[in-house]
Structure formats: structure tokens, C-alpha cells
Amino acid sequence: MVREKIVIIDFGSQFTQLIARKVRELGVYSEIINFKKVKNLTKNKFIKGIILSGGPLTVTNKKTAKLDTSIINLKIPILGICYGHQILSKNLGGKVKSSKKREFGRAVLKCTSKSTITKNFFKKKTNLVWMSHQDIVTKIPEGFKKIASSANSKFAIISNENKKYYGIQFHPEVSHTRNGKVLIKNFLFDVCKIKHLWNSKKQKEILISKLKKQTGNNKVICALSGGVDSSVVALLLQKAIKKNLTCIFINTGLLRKNEEKEVIKTFRKKFKIKLVYINASKLFLKKLRGISNPEKKRKIIGKLFIYLFEKYAKKIKKIKFLAQGTLYPDVIESKSVTGSPSSKIKSHHNVGGLPKKMKLSLIEPLRELFKDEVRKLGVQLSLSKAILHRHPFPGPGLAIRILGKVTKEKVEILKNADLIFMNELIKSNYYNKIWQAYAALLPVRTVGVMGDSRTYEYTCLLRAVTSEDGMTADFFNFNRTFLQKISNKIVNSVEGINRVVYDITSKPPGTIELE
Numbered sequence: 001m002v003r004e005k006i007v008i009i010d011f012g013s014q015f016t017q018l019i020a021r022k023v024r025e026l027g028v029y030s031e032i033i034n035f036k037k038v039k040n041l042t043k044n045k046f047i048k049g050i051i052l053s054g055g056p057l058t059v060t061n062k063k064t065a066k067l068d069t070s071i072i073n074l075k076i077p078i079l080g081i082c083y084g085h086q087i088l089s090k091n092l093g094g095k096v097k098s099s100k101k102r103e104f105g106r107a108v109l110k111c112t113s114k115s116t117i118t119k120n121f122f123k124k125k126t127n128l129v130w131m132s133h134q135d136i137v138t139k140i141p142e143g144f145k146k147i148a149s150s151a152n153s154k155f156a157i158i159s160n161e162n163k164k165y166y167g168i169q170f171h172p173e174v175s176h177t178r179n180g181k182v183l184i185k186n187f188l189f190d191v192c193k194i195k196h197l198w199n200s201k202k203q204k205e206i207l208i209s210k211l212k213k214q215t216g217n218n219k220v221i222c223a224l225s226g227g228v229d230s231s232v233v234a235l236l237l238q239k240a241i242k243k244n245l246t247c248i249f250i251n252t253g254l255l256r257k258n259e260e261k262e263v264i265k266t267f268r269k270k271f272k273i274k275l276v277y278i279n280a281s282k283l284f285l286k287k288l289r290g291i292s293n294p295e296k297k298r299k300i301i302g303k304l305f306i307y308l309f310e311k312y313a314k315k316i317k318k319i320k321f322l323a324q325g326t327l328y329p330d331v332i333e334s335k336s337v338t339g340s341p342s343s344k345i346k347s348h349h350n351v352g353g354l355p356k357k358m359k360l361s362l363i364e365p366l367r368e369l370f371k372d373e374v375r376k377l378g379v380q381l382s383l384s385k386a387i388l389h390r391h392p393f394p395g396p397g398l399a400i401r402i403l404g405k406v407t408k409e410k411v412e413i414l415k416n417a418d419l420i421f422m423n424e425l426i427k428s429n430y431y432n433k434i435w436q437a438y439a440a441l442l443p444v445r446t447v448g449v450m451g452d453s454r455t456y457e458y459t460c461l462l463r464a465v466t467s468e469d470g471m472t473a474d475f476f477n478f479n480r481t482f483l484q485k486i487s488n489k490i491v492n493s494v495e496g497i498n499r500v501v502y503d504i505t506s507k508p509p510g511t512i513e514l515e
């Protein structure tokens with residue numbers, strides 16, 4: 001059992017989970033606590049260090065400037081990042097001001113002094129880092145020294161080596177900061193002296209034992225889509241509570257072509273899981289009729305899923321829990337995980353799209369994890385490569401890839417185009433190089449010419465992105481011949497489409513899905 005841990009105090013940053021993820025990648029267990037819940041953090045020999053996250057708050061406001069004194073009283077190493085750096089400085093006697101010169105994006109950092117935390121971090125005393133702040137520390141607390149500065153942050157890294165307190169104005173947890181992980185590594189192993197004991201096998205064991213405790217002797221239904229996330233949840237539950245588990249697979253009619261057959265075969269035959277299949281295609285289409293607003297679509301779908309799960313839970317009787325494969329990016333874009341302040345991008349069907357009142361209690365063992373971490377768990381659970389490396393597919397499915405109103409005719413058109421795209425990606429060995437790819441149907445028709453006749457049909461948009469975790473993404477650079485081939489194939493074989501376009505937007509400013 002892994003006991004030693006790092007506590008991450010979340011002040012509402014979009015990146016808090018990235019900090020946790022970097023800590024896990026370095027082989028260390030961490031727990032995130034919402035800053036509002038940090039009262040009387042008690043001394044515990046297993047807490048080896050504290051990381052204070054960034055956040056949208058400002059230390060210049062008296063109400064949000066106070067750090068709970070129990071954090072300092074623990075007398076263990078502290079690393080403050082961005083807002084965490086400012087609140088730490090302020091509470092130890094330093095000064096923080098709102099600056100006229102904001103720093104967003106890349107900044108050049110210059111090293112002015114040595115520190116344990118910057119070992120192997122700088123290249124020739126400089127480094128490129130990623131900043132996102134308006135406030136700056138203008139006076140450092142007693143006992144601290146300046147380690148590095150940027151053009152607009154004199155105190156971009158500060159340290160008190162005796163007390164083992166460190167403040168960093170930039171974000172070492174994001175990939176745009178060069179060597180950011182090295183800073184975190186130095187903090188964990190050279191400053192906190194924590195042991196390297198965490199891996200996906202331990203994570204699997206902890207998740208199974210938590211699930212056992214959480215569910216007791218109660219019955220659970222698991223929402224299974226056949227993607228890697230819900231498959232991992234189903235297999236974890238099978239190990240934790242086998243006889244009390246029933247998986248439910250809902251065919252929304254908005255799945256990829258023939259997907260339902262594959263899922264049923266895999267889970268009933270290979271994993272011998274109790275699986276109920278519900279074909280609700282007609283119901284989904286009926287409820288979505290005439291709706292073109294993306295958030296409305298998401299909410300309708302979220303509610304329908306829950307309606308169906310609750311309806312079937314009643315049939316099975318005495319079901320208390322609904323388990324689902326919610327991941328961290330679903331949560332952060334719908335709302336903050338720990339309840340700290342952060343802004344909503346879209347309502348993922350399994351989080352923000354859920355109805356307010358639910359009879360079943362939710363179980364979401366992967367809620368704080370990222371896709372690639374879930375894939376590693378999947379390896380521990382013997383999931384097949386085909387499922388492990390399957391591109392993510394959103395719960396609302398083709399409904400959020402048919403822009404505007406969803407109709408049966410459009411679903412059919414899109415299923416056919418998407419199948420061609422997927423098959424060609426696999427044939428051309430592109431599939432595994434891409435994080436996620438799909439075809440979408442735009443709500444515009446354009447004029448074309450085929451043979452000698454005029455056509456007036458829909459436009460198909462192709463999207464393929466590379467990503468590490470779904471939080472940021474870039475478009476995939478296909479060669480021109482491949483794009484030409486796909487465009488040709490789709491227009492020639494899918495009735496209803498006469499034009500194909502390729503989306504070259506990254507995330508941000510776009511998102512991976514179009515709605």
C-alpha cells in the first residue's frame with residue numbers, strides 16, 4: 001500500500017490536475033484538496049510536501065488573500081505555483097500587487113542564483129517558461145532569495161532553502177514550459193525526499209479497494225460504451241464486486257457504424273460480463289428533433305442516458321449506484337473537480353449534461369485521471385489493443401458532429417463518411433499516430449457537379465488531432481495525397497456529400513469536438 005503522498009491544494013486552476021498528473025508520472029501518489037476545505041490540516045507523517053496550485057483569484061483582495069495557517073504549521077516543504085506563489089509570499093510577509101504589464105504565454109527566464117529546485121532546469125542560465133498572470137510578487141518574505149526573473153516578474157522563482165519553501169510565478173506543469181517536469185521532480189525527490197512508489201498496478205489495486213468500500217454489498221449498474229474509459233471501469237468493478245455488477249450498453253443510434261455489435265461481442269463473450277443491451281435509437285432521435293443548440297443537445301442526451309439507466313435499474317431491482325467512465329477533461333470543461341472556481345467550456349454529457357436530481361448515486365473512479373493514464377490501467381486489466389488504442393468517442397456521439405438539427409438521414413450519411421475515413425486511417429497506418437479523428441457533417445449545402453449534373457449536397461468536415469491528454473491539441477498534418485484520396489472516396493461513395501474540408505484548428509482556440 002502506498003502511503004506517502006503530496007497534498008495539492010487547489011485554488012481553481014485549469015491546470016491543477018496537470019500538476020497531479022506530473023506528480024503521478026514521476027511515480028508519486030498525490031491528493032487534491034479544495035482550498036476551502038483546508039482547515040486544520042493535521043500533521044501526518046505520510047504527507048511529505050504541499051503544492052499550492054494557481055487559480056483565478058487575486059491576493060490583492062483581502063477575502064482571498066489568506067492561507068490557512070495549518071499549512072504553514074505543518075513545517076513541511078511547500079511549492080507555490082502562480083497564485084500559490086503569490087499567496088505563499090503574501091502570507092509569509094511579502095507583498096503582491098496587480099501589475100500593469102500582464103504576462104500570458106511564453107516568457108524568458110533568467111537564473112540569478114542557485115537552488116535545489118532548479119537543478120538541471122536551466123540551459124546556460126536561461127529557460128523558456130509559460131506564464132499566465134496579472135499580479136506579481138513585489139517584495140519577498142524574510143529568509144527568501146531570488147532565484148530567477150523574467151521581464152515582467154522580478155521574483156519568478158524564489159526560495160527559502162532552510163524552510164524548504166519555494167515560489168514559482170510560471171507554470172512548470174504545462175508542456176510549454178521547457179523542463180517544467182524537472183522542477184517538480186527536484187521538489188519531490190530532492191526537497192520532499194518522497195519515495196518513488198506509485199505506478200499503474202498500485203493505482204489499479206487502490207481503485208479496486210476503493211470501489212469495494214464505496215459500494216459495500218449494493219448492486220451497481222455500469223454505463224458501458226465500449227470505449228477505453230467505460231471498459232476500464234467495468235473491468236475494475238468486475239474485479240471489485242463481480243456478482244453485484246450489471247453493465248448497460250445503450251445504443252443511442254448516434255454511434256459509429258456497427259459499433260454496437262463489436263461491444264456486445266467483446267463484453268459478453270470475452271469478458272463474460274453481465275450486459276444488458278438497450279436499443280434506444282428512436283427515442284434519442286425523437287428527443288433531439290428540431291434542436292440545433294449544442295448545449296441543449298448535450299443536456300437532452302445527458303438526461304436521456306440517466307432516464308434509461310434509472311428505468312432499467314428499477315427492473316433489475318435494488319440498484320444503488322451508476323458507474324461511469326468520466327475522465328478529468330470531461331469534468332474540468334463542465335465544472336471544477338474540487339469545487340474551486342474555474343470556467344465552464346461545454347457540458348460533457350456525463351457531467352454538466354446530467355439532470356439535477358438523480359435517484360442513482362454516481363461512481364466515477366477515473367474522474368481525476370487522463371486518457372493515457374486510463375490506457376495504462378487498461379493494460380493492467382488485460383484490455384485488448386483494439387480497445388486500448390481506440391480513439392475517444394464522446395457520449396453524445398454523432399449528435400455533436402452533425403452541426404445543427406439531427407435527422408435520421410444525416411446520421412446515415414455521416415456514419416458512412418466516418419467509416420470510410422476510419423478505414424483509410426487504419427489502412428494507411430495513420431490511426432495510431434492520431435489521438436482522435438472523426439468526420440462531421442456541416443449544416444451547409446453547396447453546389448457541385450458530378451457527371452454532367454448539378455449537385456446540391458452537404459459538406460463533410462474531417463478532423464484529426466494529436467494530443468497528450470485532450471486538454472490541448474493540434475491538427476494532424478496529413479500529406480496532400482491522403483487528403484485527396486479521402487475526399488474523393490467520400491464524395492464518390494457517400495450519397496448526400498459533395499464536398500470535403502479538413503479542419504486545421506488547434507485547441508485552444510478551438511475544441512476537439514465541434515459542439
Ligand code: XMP
Pocket residue numbers: 298329330333346347348349350392393394395396436470471507510511512513514
Ligand atoms: P473537447 O471537444 O472538449 O473534447 O475538446 C475533449 C475530449 O472529450 C471528448 N468529449 C466528450 N466525451 N462526453 C464524453 O464522453 C461528452 O459530452 C464529451 N464532449 C467531448 C472529446 O471527444 C475529446 O476526446
